[in-house]
Amino acid sequence: MALTDQSKFPRVLIIGGGFGGMQVAMGLANAPVEVLMLDKHNYHVFQPLLYQVATGSLEAEAIAFSLRKNFDGQKNFTFRIAEVNNIDTTQNKVSTNIGDFDYDYLVIATGSTTNFFGNKEIEHYAMPMKSIPEALNLRYLLLQNIEEATRAKTAEDRAPYLNFVLVGAGPTGVELAGALAELKNHVLCKDYPELKKEEMHVYLVDFLPKVLGPFSESSSKGAERFLKDMGVEVLLGVKVNSYDGNVIKFEGGQEIATKNVIWSAGVMGVIPDGISKDIIERGNKIKVDETCLVNGTTNVYAIGDVASMITTEYPKGHPGVAQVAIQMGKHVAKTIRNIIDSKPTNSFKYFDKGSLATIGRNKAVADIWKIHTQGFIAWMIWWFVHIAFLLGFRNKVSVFLNWIFNYISNNGGSRLILTSYVRETQEVDQEAKEPKADNS
Numbered sequence: 001m002a003l004t005d006q007s008k009f010p011r012v013l014i015i016g017g018g019f020g021g022m023q024v025a026m027g028l029a030n031a032p033v034e035v036l037m038l039d040k041h042n043y044h045v046f047q048p049l050l051y052q053v054a055t056g057s058l059e060a061e062a063i064a065f066s067l068r069k070n071f072d073g074q075k076n077f078t079f080r081i082a083e084v085n086n087i088d089t090t091q092n093k094v095s096t097n098i099g100d101f102d103y104d105y106l107v108i109a110t111g112s113t114t115n116f117f118g119n120k121e122i123e124h125y126a127m128p129m130k131s132i133p134e135a136l137n138l139r140y141l142l143l144q145n146i147e148e149a150t151r152a153k154t155a156e157d158r159a160p161y162l163n164f165v166l167v168g169a170g171p172t173g174v175e176l177a178g179a180l181a182e183l184k185n186h187v188l189c190k191d192y193p194e195l196k197k198e199e200m201h202v203y204l205v206d207f208l209p210k211v212l213g214p215f216s217e218s219s220s221k222g223a224e225r226f227l228k229d230m231g232v233e234v235l236l237g238v239k240v241n242s243y244d245g246n247v248i249k250f251e252g253g254q255e256i257a258t259k260n261v262i263w264s265a266g267v268m269g270v271i272p273d274g275i276s277k278d279i280i281e282r283g284n285k286i287k288v289d290e291t292c293l294v295n296g297t298t299n300v301y302a303i304g305d306v307a308s309m310i311t312t313e314y315p316k317g318h319p320g321v322a323q324v325a326i327q328m329g330k331h332v333a334k335t336i337r338n339i340i341d342s343k344p345t346n347s348f349k350y351f352d353k354g355s356l357a358t359i360g361r362n363k364a365v366a367d368i369w370k371i372h373t374q375g376f377i378a379w380m381i382w383w384f385v386h387i388a389f390l391l392g393f394r395n396k397v398s399v400f401l402n403w404i405f406n407y408i409s410n411n412g413g414s415r416l417i418l419t420s421y422v423r424e425t426q427e428v429d430q431e432a433k434e435p436k437a438d439n440s
Helices: 019-027 047-054 120-125 132-151 155-162 171-191 217-229 322-340 376-389 393-409
Strands: 011-015 034-039 043-045 064-066 077-081 084-088 093-096 099-102 105-108 112-114 163-167 201-206 233-236 240-243 247-250 255-257 260-263 267-269 285-287 300-302 355-360 363-368 371-374
Touching: 011 019, 011 099, 019 034, 019 105, 019 322, 047 132, 047 171, 105 322, 120 240, 120 260, 132 155, 132 260, 155 163, 163 171, 163 255, 171 201, 171 217, 171 355, 217 233, 217 355, 217 363, 217 371, 267 285, 355 376, 363 376, 371 376, 376 393
Parallel strands: 011 034, 011 105, 034 077, 105 300, 163 201, 163 260, 201 233
Antiparallel strands: 043 064, 084 093, 093 099, 112 267, 240 247, 247 255, 355 363, 363 371
């Protein structure tokens, strides 16, 4: 399917408008290529702030930005809303729900989704948070359950609605646990005077022995201390057995009655059909060489969360963070330019700019090169970095003003239930309840 008749330029087809896909497209501005981006949404999402959408601190529009608007003025760029059905690397063709598209170079930047490790029961009843629709569903569920708690007659009846269990103590779990703790400490009794904050419990659970596993030891311990000071109950070295929508059970017999389980215990790459299973690695990632070229191909690249590049420095692949996708996207754009100009290509080298996580008001941890800092300074660094990487001046101003107001008032956000979230109640296949090892 041609967008321009008899284009004299090679076509670079990018699947995905996330951090990596956008960098490829921007890196090819003014290059002698035709850039075509496909995405099932017409917006880019700043995923690090999804948890604030889920807790009502920010509106969804503040962390989303139109892909078309972002590339306004880039004359070699075209965008289409499309869902990819299949990739044919032998015919250089991508099949979608709106037709087939040929390509000269293909970049797979499809990102990741929540990994439930084969446990269909947990997948059915727990709440993921990897997209704006999922974050809004989570917001509505949490608020609806708090409303239900106001109607319950006894503390025992209220408990399942006011117990919040977050599985996975990575940055997403830690930041969401901190946000829920702040809601408990500063908002609950103001918005719901019939409830007592002592009745709301926030649990952070992980099978690993530390929170923020990839962070330095000092940052991990600092984050855990902050969480406990805010009233979060941290359960480490604990493995989830099951969750049926009412009770979450752990190995060893412990269980918690809850209607609120948020799952951030793992991610897996989103791979379109057509990619050989022989090159799909652990975590559902596509095996690539040190230039991000998909194994067994000559013109197909994979970047970000969907790519598995095994190197001496990163024997398990690169971390699933935005900076990896951004730097890989820039590298692939440069590689394609070099190929077109008959110049040599170089291997990808990841430059780790550091890791940040915020836990709450004046509470954050930062690992920047060999510098480890905590508290207010780390929190201000987190503020600056997140504002800087947001797309759109209006979004930057909106988020900044929201954060200032929230800081002053300790009661920011709208917390409106604009639509009801109703979880499906069909039975789950009993054979699919047991978790499976991630051997993909």
